[in-house]
Amino acid sequence: MMAVADASPLNRPIRVLVAKPGLDGHDRGAKVVAAALRDAGMEVIYTGLHQTPEMIATAAVQEDVDVVGLSILSGAHMTLFPRVRALLTEMERPDILVTGGGIIPAEDMEALEAQGVGRLFGPGTPTGDLIAYIREWSAANIHS
Numbered sequence: 001m002m003a004v005a006d007a008s009p010l011n012r013p014i015r016v017l018v019a020k021p022g023l024d025g026h027d028r029g030a031k032v033v034a035a036a037l038r039d040a041g042m043e044v045i046y047t048g049l050h051q052t053p054e055m056i057a058t059a060a061v062q063e064d065v066d067v068v069g070l071s072i073l074s075g076a077h078m079t080l081f082p083r084v085r086a087l088l089t090e091m092e093r094p095d096i097l098v099t100g101g102g103i104i105p106a107e108d109m110e111a112l113e114a115q116g117v118g119r120l121f122g123p124g125t126p127t128g129d130l131i132a133y134i135r136e137w138s139a140a141n142i143h144s
Contacts, residue, residue: 016037016045019071020050020070024073029071029123037130053083060096066142071101072102078111082115099119102120
């Protein structure tokens with residue numbers, strides 16, 4: 001069965017960059033998310049393991065993505081999410097949604113949201129929740 005293109009208000013698929021920042025070498029979850037987003041009709045760029053925030057932000061701008069999804073299991077979420085958000089702003093792309101997931105305490109999720117990071121997802125979250133969130137964000141924030 002072929003996925004139907006997930007057209008955003010720009011009449012093109014939503015473009016998502018999925019990245020694994022830092023030294024964490026476990027990328028199974030990121031690959032599952034990337035496949036689910038692709039199956040939902042989104043264009044997905046997966047950057048692979050051990051990406052620096054600078055590499056991620058640069059790739060996001062070069063690929064002209066709408067969303068950056070970070071997968072962090074290392075405990076460095078309070079450093080990595082804000083750094084990617086700040087770099088995208090410095091690169092004049094504050095419009096890119098920074099979201100993601102991993103093992104992140106609820107109070108840290110709230111603190112990151114207050115810093116401009118989008119909704120974050122914990123282990124075991126159905127991929128449909130992430131897909132719905134990205135589609136809703138896209139409908140509300142991407143204008144033709």
